[in-house]
Amino acid sequence: MDLLSIIYLIIIFVVLYYTSFQLNLFLKFKGKVREKAKIGKLPKVSLIVPAYNEEKTIVRTIKNLLRLNYPKNKLEIIVVDDGSKDKTYEKAKKFEKFGVKVFTKPNGGKANALNFGLKHAKNELVGVVDCDTILEKDALIKCVNYFNNPKVACVTSRILQRRKKRILERWQDIELKIIAYTRKLAQFLNLITATPGPLSLYRKNVLIKLKGFDEKCVLEDNEIAWRLIFNGYEIKMAYDAKAYTNMPSKLKEFWRQRVRWGIGGLQIIKKYFSTFLRNHPIGTYILPSSIIGYIFSTIGIGLFFYLLLSSLIEKILYFVKTIWYGGNPFIFSLSIQPDLFLFYGLILFSLSFFFVIYVLHGYKKTNIIDLITFIFVYLAFFPIIASYSIYKFLRLYKQLKIRPIWLTK
Amino acid sequence: MIKNIYLQSLILAIFIFLSGIMFGIWIDNYRLSAIRQNLLSDTVFWDDSLFLSKYSQFFGQDFCDKALNLNLLFNEKIYKRGIEIENAVLANKFAPEMREELKKYTLMQAQFWLNSIDLKKKCNFTYHTVVHLQMLNPPTPQDVVDNKAQANIMLKLKEECGNKIMLIPLYADLNLTTIDAILVNYNVKKLPAVIIDEQYVFQGLTPIEELMKIVKC
Numbered sequence: 001m002d003l004l005s006i007i008y009l010i011i012i013f014v015v016l017y018y019t020s021f022q023l024n025l026f027l028k029f030k031g032k033v034r035e036k037a038k039i040g041k042l043p044k045v046s047l048i049v050p051a052y053n054e055e056k057t058i059v060r061t062i063k064n065l066l067r068l069n070y071p072k073n074k075l076e077i078i079v080v081d082d083g084s085k086d087k088t089y090e091k092a093k094k095f096e097k098f099g100v101k102v103f104t105k106p107n108g109g110k111a112n113a114l115n116f117g118l119k120h121a122k123n124e125l126v127g128v129v130d131c132d133t134i135l136e137k138d139a140l141i142k143c144v145n146y147f148n149n150p151k152v153a154c155v156t157s158r159i160l161q162r163r164k165k166r167i168l169e170r171w172q173d174i175e176l177k178i179i180a181y182t183r184k185l186a187q188f189l190n191l192i193t194a195t196p197g198p199l200s201l202y203r204k205n206v207l208i209k210l211k212g213f214d215e216k217c218v219l220e221d222n223e224i225a226w227r228l229i230f231n232g233y234e235i236k237m238a239y240d241a242k243a244y245t246n247m248p249s250k251l252k253e254f255w256r257q258r259v260r261w262g263i264g265g266l267q268i269i270k271k272y273f274s275t276f277l278r279n280h281p282i283g284t285y286i287l288p289s290s291i292i293g294y295i296f297s298t299i300g301i302g303l304f305f306y307l308l309l310s311s312l313i314e315k316i317l318y319f320v321k322t323i324w325y326g327g328n329p330f331i332f333s334l335s336i337q338p339d340l341f342l343f344y345g346l347i348l349f350s351l352s353f354f355f356v357i358y359v360l361h362g363y364k365k366t367n368i369i370d371l372i373t374f375i376f377v378y379l380a381f382f383p384i385i386a387s388y389s390i391y392k393f394l395r396l397y398k399q400l401k402i403r404p405i406w407l408t409k
Numbered sequence: 410m411i412k413n414i415y416l417q418s419l420i421l422a423i424f425i426f427l428s429g430i431m432f433g434i435w436i437d438n439y440r441l442s443a444i445r446q447n448l449l450s451d452t453v454f455w456d457d458s459l460f461l462s463k464y465s466q467f468f469g470q471d472f473c474d475k476a477l478n479l480n481l482l483f484n485e486k487i488y489k490r491g492i493e494i495e496n497a498v499l500a501n502k503f504a505p506e507m508r509e510e511l512k513k514y515t516l517m518q519a520q521f522w523l524n525s526i527d528l529k530k531k532c533n534f535t536y537h538t539v540v541h542l543q544m545l546n547p548p549t550p551q552d553v554v555d556n557k558a559q560a561n562i563m564l565k566l567k568e569e570c571g572n573k574i575m576l577i578p579l580y581a582d583l584n585l586t587t588i589d590a591i592l593v594n595y596n597v598k599k600l601p602a603v604i605i606d607e608q609y610v611f612q613g614l615t616p617i618e619e620l621m622k623i624v625k626c
Contacts, residue, residue, distance in 0.1 A: 340433030
C-alpha cells in the first residue's frame with residue numbers, strides 16, 4: 001500500500017469516528033430534540049443589542065423586541081451603539097419613550113459593546129440579540145425556562161436564515177438547519193461550543209464572575225461558550241426558539257465572514273491549547289475535534305488540489321500529445337474498480353445524506369438542486385476557508401493577542 | 410452514559426473501518442480469482458492456437474488460415490485481458506499476487522509474439538508484428554503521459570490496420586528476465602518503445618506516421 005493510501009486511511013478512520021459519534025448521539029437523543037423545557041416562573045431579562053452602523057436594521061430589530069411575547073415589566077432592552085458613523089444612535093434614541101435604554105460609546109468592537117451593556121443590565125438573565133435578527137414572538141419564553149436548572153448558565157436558540165432568494169442564501173439556510181440539529185444533539189453531552197449572537201441568554205452573575213466577553217477574541221460568542229464549559233457550567237439549546245438572521249448573500253461577504261470565523265476558531269484553540277487531552281470535555285473532545293477539523297481540512301484541500309492539478313495537467317498533456325502524435329484522445333476505456341475507499345465513501349456519504357434528509361424533513365420542502373449543490377459545491381468551500389484562515393492566522397499571529405487559559409483543576 | 414457514547418462510537422468506527430478492510434481484501438481476492446480463471450481459459454485458447462500454428466507446417470494452407478484466424482482472435486482477446494488486469498493491479502491494495510498474474514499475462518504475450526513470428530514465416534503471411542513495450546508504473550509524470558499517449562496511438566494503429574498487424578503489448582517494468590533480455594537485445598533505453606517486424610525499433614513517444622511508414626495498411 002502506498003503512502004497516499006495510508007494517509008487516506010488515517011483520515012477515513014478519524015472521519016468515521018466523528019460520524020459514528022454523531023450517529024450515536026442521533027440514535028440516542030433524536031426523540032428528545034423537540035422536547036420543551038417545563039414552563040415555570042418567568043425571570044427578569046435584559047436584552048443587549050450591540051449595534052455598529054446598523055441604521056437600516058436597528059428600527060426593525062427594536063420593534064421586533066418590543067413585540068416579544070414576554071411581560072414588559074420583566075424585560076429590559078438595552079441598545080449599545082458602538083460608535084456608529086451613521087444614524088444608528090439617533091434612530092434607536094427615538095425608542096427611549098418605549099422604555100428602551102440607548103447608550104453610545106466610542107467604537108471598541110462587539111465584545112466591548114456587550115461588556116458595556118452587561119454593566120448596565122439590571123436583570124438576572126442577560127440576552128444578546130444581533131442587530132440583523134428577528135425573533136419569533138415566543139422565542140424568549142421558550143429559552144428562559146431552561147434556567148430552572150441552576151447548573152445552566154447559557155441557553156441558545158435555533159438560528160435560521162431569513163432571506164432565501166440567492167443560491168448562497170439557500171445553501172446557508174440548509175447549513176443553519178443542520179447546525180441547529182447537531183447543536184441540539186451536542187447539548188445532551190454539554191458540548192455546545194457556540195452561543196451565537198442572534199439570540200443567546202446568559203446568567204448575568206456567571207458572566208460577571210467570568211469577566212464578561214473576551215474583547216481580544218474575534219469570535220466572542222464561541223469563546224464564551226468554551227469558557228462556560230471550561231468552568232463547569234451547562235449550555236442548553238431551545239430548539240423551538242427561533243431567531244431569524246440574514247447570512248451573507250454575496251460570495252465576497254461570505255468569504256470574509258467565514259475567514260473571520262476561521263481565525264476566531266484558531267484564536268480559541270490557541271487560548272485553550274493547554275487543556276489538550278486533559279481530563280475535561282474541552283481537552284478530550286472539543287479541542288481535539290477542532291484541531292483535527294483544521295488539520296484535516298488543510299491536508300484534504302492540499303491533497304485535493306494536488307490530485308486535481310496533477311490529473312488536470314496530465315489530461316491536458318495527454319490530449320495535446322495524443323493529437324500531436326496522431327492518436328485519437330477520444331478513444332478511452334472507462335474502468336471503475338470498486339475498492340475499500342469506495343466502500344468507506346459510500347458508507348460516509350449515505351450516513352451523512354440520510355442525516356441531512358432527516359433534519360430537513362422537519363422543514364418546508366427543500367429544492368433538490370439546492371441540496372445536491374449544497375453537498376457537492378458549498379461544502380467544498382470549507383477546507384479552502386479553513387486553510388486560508390490558518391494562513392491568515394499565522395500572518396496575524398502577533399497582532400491577535402490572546403492570553404492562554406491554564407487548566408488549574 | 411457519556412463515556413459510553415465515546416466508547417461506543419470508537420467501537421462502531423473500528424467495526425466500520427475493519428469492515429472496509431475486509432471488503433477491500435475480499436474484492437481484491439475476488440478480482441484475483443476472476444483474473445486467474447480468465448487466464449486459465451485463455452491458456453486453453455492459447456494452447457489451441459499454438460498447436461494449430463505448429464501443425465500448420467505439416468498440414469498446409471488450410472491449417473495456416475485457421476491458425477491465423479485463431480491467432481487474431483487470441484490477439485484481440487488477450488489485448489482486452491491486458492487492460493483488465495492492468496486496471497485490477499492498479500486498484501489492488503491487498504493481493505500482491507495480482508502482479509504475478511500480470512507477469513504471467515506478459516509472458517503469454519511474449520510467447521504469442523514468438524508464435525506470430527513463427528506462423529508468419531511458415532505460412533508466408535504478410536502481417537506485421539508490432540510489439541508495444543510499455544510501463545505499468547511510469548516513474549515520472551511525463552512518462553505517465555507518454556505511456557498513455559503511446560497506448561492510444563497503438564490503439565489507433567490497430568483500428569487503422571486491423572488484421573494486417575498483430576499488436577502485442579508487453580509490460581517492460583515487471584522485472585521479468587525474458588522482457589529484460591528483449592530490451593537488451595533491441596537496445597531499448599527509453600520507454601515506451603515499439604518494435605516492428607523484429608527489425609525497426611522506435612524509442613520514446615512515437616507518432617503514428619512514423620509507425621505507418623513501416624506498417625503500410
